Amino acid sequence: xxxxxxxxxxxIHYAHRPGAGRPLVFLNSLGTDFRIWDAVIDRLAGDxxxxxxxxxxxxxxxxxxxxxxxxxxxxxxxxxARVITDALVCSVSVGGLIAQQLTLxxxxxxxxxxxxxxxxxxxxxxFWTARLDTLAAQGLDVMADVVMERWFSHAFxxxxxxxxxxxxxxxxxxxxxxxxxxxxxIRDTDxxxxxxxxxxxxxxxxxxxxxSTPPELLAGLADALPDAECRLIDGGGHLPCIEAPxxxxxxxxxxxxxxx
Numbered sequence: 432x433x434x435x436x437x438x439x440x441x442x443i444h445y446a447h448r449p450g451a452g453r454p455l456v457f458l459n460s461l462g463t464d465f466r467i468w469d470a471v472i473d474r475l476a477g478d479x480x481x482x483x484x485x486x487x488x489x490x491x492x493x494x495x496x497x498x499x500x501x502x503x504x505x506x507x508x509x510x511x512a513r514v515i516t517d518a519l520v521c522s523v524s525v526g527g528l529i530a531q532q533l534t535l536x537x538x539x540x541x542x543x544x545x546x547x548x549x550x551x552x553x554x555x556x557x558f559w560t561a562r563l564d565t566l567a568a569q570g571l572d573v574m575a576d577v578v579m580e581r582w583f584s585h586a587f588x589x590x591x592x593x594x595x596x597x598x599x600x601x602x603x604x605x606x607x608x609x610x611x612x613x614x615x616x617i618r619d620t621d622x623x624x625x626x627x628x629x630x631x632x633x634x635x636x637x638x639x640x641x642x643s644t645p646p647e648l649l650a651g652l653a654d655a656l657p658d659a660e661c662r663l664i665d666g667g668g669h670l671p672c673i674e675a676p677x678x679x680x681x682x683x684x685x686x687x688x689x690x691x
Contacts (some may be wrong), residue, residue: 433491437510439501444491445484447513453542453687454480454518456510458526458669460548462571462602463577464490467523470676474511475597482518484509486529488609497612499525499620503532510540519686521545522685523672523678524644525613528553531622534629543686544633544659547679548641548669551622551655566611572603583670584640598673617652626655632689633659634682638667638674 436443446465455475457468465483472481486502487491497505499573506529510518510633520541522530527549534541565574579588579599588595633656637649646663664671664678 435491436509436512438512439505439506441482441487441495442493442657443487443505443509444558445509447483448481450480452479453619453690454482454515454517455485455683456506456520456528457481457517458520458522459483459486459489460504460524460526461617462489462605462610462668463598464601466601467670467672468521470475471521471672471679471683474676474680474689478546479687480515482510482515483512486611486613488606488612494606494609494612498616499528499532500536502529502616503536507537507540510537516540517542519543519545519683519690521547521683522549523547523670524549525617527618528620528622531626531629532620534624534631535625538631541631543631544629544691545636545679545682545686546633546649546652546659547636548638548649549635550643550644550652551626552620553617553644553648556618558612562614563611563618566607566614571605571607571610574634575599575602578602581633581642582669584638584674585664587668587674594673595598616653623655626652627657630657632686634663636664636667636671636682638664638671640666641669644667 488494635653637646653659
């Protein structure tokens with residue numbers, strides 16, 4: 432059943448599963464909703480408390496102005512509302528930027544990080560400005576075919592066409608304003624100078640076939656963080672939570688074991 436919270440000047444759609452042990456918080460990517468984590472959650476061992484949310488302008492959350500700091504403040508407000516601290520924060524793509532910002536501003540909420548297919552700086556100003564111009568001229572439905580090539584490996588696109596069609600629909604139905612706001616937030620975020628401050632244990636996950644955040648970006652992120660390792664998924668695309676959930680689950684279990 433959908434849950435909604437009015438906080439930080441917006442309305443957030445989320446799902447909270449109570450449990451025992453260390454909480455897990457999941458932060459999703461641009462143009463998706465929290466269902467992208469379903470396969471990962473289905474495979475997790477134990478009965479950990481789990482929090483997922485649609486960032487503003489995505490899924491069933493309200494569309495309001497935002498930047499990366501705002502998205503992180505929304506996560507913090509929701510965690511405070513659900514009395515969640517010291518969590519393992521599992522993130523992908525822009526969710527990774529949000530997770531890094533959350534760790535910088537509210538380190539009490541974060542015990543460790545899964546940083547999947549992300550960076551401290553993703554793309555450059557010219558790329559995101561061009562994406563916004565294309566969005567304004569063509570709309571998300573027209574753009575979606577090209578975006579699928581950046582989300583998923585060739586093998587996924589050819590071997591799992593029904594799922595591909597479903598995620599194409601998920602992207603196409605994202606509110607244009609919410610998508611544009613998030614693109615601008617990614618364009619304007621650069622956390623590279625602050626990575627030394629993020630001392631929480633982290634596992635970075637890269638996909639060899641990821642066109643959006645290539646493996647060298649994740650390797651560089653892991654090198655710059657004080658306590659991080661990088662794992663490569665051979666043949667993986669930008670969203671291993673969908674393509675290769677077992678690899679994501681292994682990383683979560685390994686980090687949970689380290690955190691104790």
